[in-house]
Amino acid sequence: MQVEAQAIPEVKLIIPARFGDSRGWFSETWSASRMAANGLNHDFVQDNHSLSAQIYTLRGLHYQAPPFAQTKLVRVASGRVLDVAVDVRPKSETFLKWVAVELTAAAGEQLLVPKGFLHGFLTLEPRTEVLYKVDAPYSGEADGAIRFDDPTIGVDWGVDPANIVISEKDAAAPYFTDWSNPFEGWSGDEP
């Protein structure tokens, strides 16, 4: 398993080994012991799976507020996505910085998105399926979003916004300047 810190060091690109043979391949897509051996100790409690039928479907930028903040381990089972994590911990040195990483079913890359981050992805193929583990249960009350095209954050999604497919909920999300940050006081040392 390869683990590569990204420009925001707490965000990790993880590439599990694949064992190929004449039938295809096998991979341990998640192993608590292999993660712990890399200092990544997360007690995941829920698996999520979404299918996005259309190319350029964008789900995000989402978070769950404390005490339901989630660490996410994201991977693609079919298709490709541009996966984005935005640091919204006000005391973090990388506050409002973002990273964008292409995750593909073909290579099996995974992105570890810590608590205190917004998360979103843009599909780069039709019928893209995204699987991800989270270490806190879903809470509709704690669920929140910021506009994917927020100018303060400035994520470069690489496509014309006119071509992006988003939910009504995401279209109605606030911009950062209108947002009440539930991670006030967070620096990144939170458990």
Ligand SMILES: Cc1cn([C@H]2C[C@H](O)[C@@H](COP(=O)(O)OP(=O)(O)O[C@H]3O[C@H](C)C(=O)[C@H](O)[C@H]3O)O2)c(=O)[nH]c1=O
């Ligand atoms: C996230 C979630 C949703 N739901 C229900 C709530 C709605 O009835 C329906 C669709 O939810 P939503 O539109 O929030 O789904 P996404 O737009 O894919 O949201 C997710 O997409 C981004 C990329 C994320 O990182 C989050 O995990 C999550 O916010 O599933 C549940 O029952 N459990 C859940 O854990």
